[in-house]
Amino acid sequence: MxxxxxxxxxxxxxxxxxxxxxxxxxxxxxxxxxxxxxxxxxxxxxxxxxxxxxxxxxxxxxxxxxxxxxxxxxxxxxxxxxxxxxxxxxxxxxxxxxxxxxxxxxxxxxxxxxxxxxxxxxxxxxxxxxxxxxxxxxxxxxxxxxxxxxxxxxxxxxxxxxxxxxxxxxxxxxxxxxxxxxxxxxxxxxxxxxxxxxxxxxxxxxxxxxxxxxxxxxxxxxxxxxxxxxxxxxxxxxxxxxxxxxxxxxxxxxxxxxxxxxxxxxxxxxxxxxxxxxxxxxxxxxxxxxxxxxxxxxxxxxxxxxxxxxxxxxxxxxxxxxxxxxxxxxxxxLSQLISLSIPVLFALYPVAVALVALTFVRRWLPNPRLAYRVVLSVSLLFSLIDAGKFIGMDLSALNILPLFDYGMAWVLPTALALVVTRFIGSPESQSEASAA
Missing domain, CATH: 1.20.1740.10 (Amino acid/polyamine transporter I)
Incomplete structure (x- = not known):
């Protein structure tokens, strides 16, 4: 029972x-x-x-x-x-x-x-x-x-x-x-x-x-x-x-x-x-x-x-x-720890959000392994830019990125990577992903 x-x-x-x-x-x-x-x-x-x-x-x-x-x-x-x-x-x-x-x-x-x-x-x-x-x-x-x-x-x-x-x-x-x-x-x-x-x-x-x-x-x-x-x-x-x-x-x-x-x-x-x-x-x-x-x-x-x-x-x-x-x-x-921890949070939080998003769409991904690697790598790369800006690095050349001023430069590239990986993979891998 x-x-x-x-x-x-x-x-x-x-x-x-x-x-x-x-x-x-x-x-x-x-x-x-x-x-x-x-x-x-x-x-x-x-x-x-x-x-x-x-x-x-x-x-x-x-x-x-x-x-x-x-x-x-x-x-x-x-x-x-x-x-x-x-x-x-x-x-x-x-x-x-x-x-x-x-x-x-x-x-x-x-x-x-x-x-x-x-x-x-x-x-x-x-x-x-x-x-x-x-x-x-x-x-x-x-x-x-x-x-x-x-x-x-x-x-x-x-x-x-x-x-x-x-x-x-x-x-x-x-x-x-x-x-x-x-x-x-x-x-x-x-x-x-x-x-x-x-x-x-x-x-x-x-x-x-x-x-x-x-x-x-x-x-x-x-x-x-x-x-x-x-x-x-x-x-x-x-x-x-x-x-x-x-x-x-x-x-x-x-x-x-x-x-x-x-x-x-x-x-x-x-x-x-x-x-x-x-x-x-x-x-x-x-x-x-x-x-x-x-x-x-x-x-x-x-x-x-x-x-x-x-x-x-x-x-x-x-x-x-x-x-x-x-x-x-x-x-x-905690003053010194805060100064060390916040950049790490800036770098990792977008990756966590991307991971959650991938969990919801996994069944529709033709190649989940490839998608997870690509999407999380893109989110990490652009979140590192946000973290670098926070610690004082001169990244003004990248201010053309959408949402860069808000510390969210990772959002659109990550969303784009997610859309692209939706169409990468073979029908066989798609059926395997759906079964999983």
Whole structure:
């Protein structure tokens, strides 16, 4: 008899997925975009949702289509190339950048305001405590649904819901005129800003982890597993959209209380203080702590799961190792790591997007192996141009490339390569691809 999950378990998996995606960056970024968008709020917000919610959801669905794992996604690539891609993605999104940042942001926004003379000692103690808690929850993959999906995430969502209701009932100011590029190209600007959240990487990582969690509940049928994975993605997407819409409106109505604010964190803090008074910092701390903690748990667990499949070290040993590394890096600070990591993200993110696109069209490709090699190579080549521009290389001679000024010079060449490879190959290989 085919085993199935209860509705409560499906909802818990969806909430867990939502919490994995919703880090501090996702919370503090939309207010800044909303403030700049002003009276062009709706087109800017829809553009943002297209990439900040749409791409991660598409990424989760791609993992499901590919059978729930990295091997399925990269089956048409040389094994060494596929492994190298995965290792780079997991290192950058995991211990080298995103995971340590959760601890540092949690300290700066949620804890430091309560410490009169905050310094290196307080940061060190908090880093140790924060990642010890993250390691504790990540230790057992089978209990992730219970610990995150059934307890931590509902608490996070409840606090966010209180904030969202208050924002819509008691806006703290009038919506002002759109600023900068939001005045003339609001949808496009929002679209590009949402793309920069980099959550497509997270979708590929978390997709594999969620499959393991589903299987730990006794689901062995591949089709059923992938169906539940898609459900989880849809629930997470709905939650992210709810948060982004409320935070966009918060930003758009914040000009009176956040005048001169230069980042989303300041806007959010000022708004919450205006809404709730002294208790506002407690609410903000609860949101940031829970968001950062659940994301740290997901990142450590996903990285440990993958690295344990490549080495002789067990999952539990990788949890400890990565937790310690994250605590050390967060304690040292991330300014230098950010300068090193962002160019790598610029180089790899387009490749991840191209990989997702290929997964959806693979059955119609006459020669999948050739298509994967050509399309991913083209996306990497042009994304390296974008990365080079970011680190200060003089590439002005290439500004004739479409979207070069936006850091998206890879888009049209990659799309063209995908179209061309659709018509390269023999009928025999086409039938083989369809059968696969």
């Amino acid at each position: 085919k085993k199935s999950l209860k509705v409560t378990d499906i909802m818990a998996i969806g909430f867990m997925t939502f919490a994995f995606f919703l880090g501090a960056g996702n919370i503090i970024f939309p207010p800044q975009a909303g403030l700049a968008a002003g009276d062009n709020l709706l087109p800017a917000m829809f553009g943002f949702l297209s990439t900040a919610v749409g791409l991660p959801l598409v990424g989760i669905i791609a993992v499901a289509i590919a059978g729930g794992g990295w091997k399925g996604l990269t089956r048409d690539l040389p094994p060494q190339v596929a492994t190298l891609m995965a290792v780079l993605i997991f290192i950058i999104i995991g211990p080298a950048f995103a995971a340590p940042r959760t601890g540092l942001v949690a300290y700066e926004m949620a804890v430091k305001p309560f410490i009169p003379e905050a310094g290196q000692v307080s940061l060190t103690l908090f880093s140790i405590l924060f990642f010890a808690v993250a390691m504790f929850f990540a230790w057992s993959r089978g209990k992730l649904i219970d610990t995150i999906g059934k307890f931590l995430t509902p608490a996070l969502f409840a606090v966010l819901a209180v904030l969202a209701v208050a924002v819509f009932l008691f806006p703290q100011g009038e919506i002002q005129a759109a600023q900068g590029e939001y005045a003339n190209m609001a949808f496009t600007k929002g679209f590009l800003e949402g793309y920069n959240t980099m959550d497509t990487f997270a979708a590929l990582m978390f997709g594999m982890l969620i499959v393991d969690v589903i299987r730990s509940k006794g689901i062995t049928d591949e089709k059923t597993t992938c169906t539940y994975l898609v459900y989880a993605g849809l629930i997470a997407a709905a939650g992210l959209a709810f948060v982004y819409v409320s935070l966009f409106y918060l930003g758009a109505t914040s000009s009176a209380v956040a005048a001169g604010a230069d980042n989303g964190g300041t806007i959010l803090a000022s708004y919450v203080q205006a809404l709730f008074g002294p208790v506002g910092q407690l609410i903000l701390s609860a949101i940031v702590l829970l968001a950062c903690l659940t994301t740290a748990i997901g990142l450590i667990s996903a990285c440990s799961d993958y690295f344990s499949s490549l080495t002789k070290l067990s999952y539990e040993k990788w949890v400890v190792l990565l937790g310690v590394v994250c605590a050390v890096i967060a304690n040292v600070g």
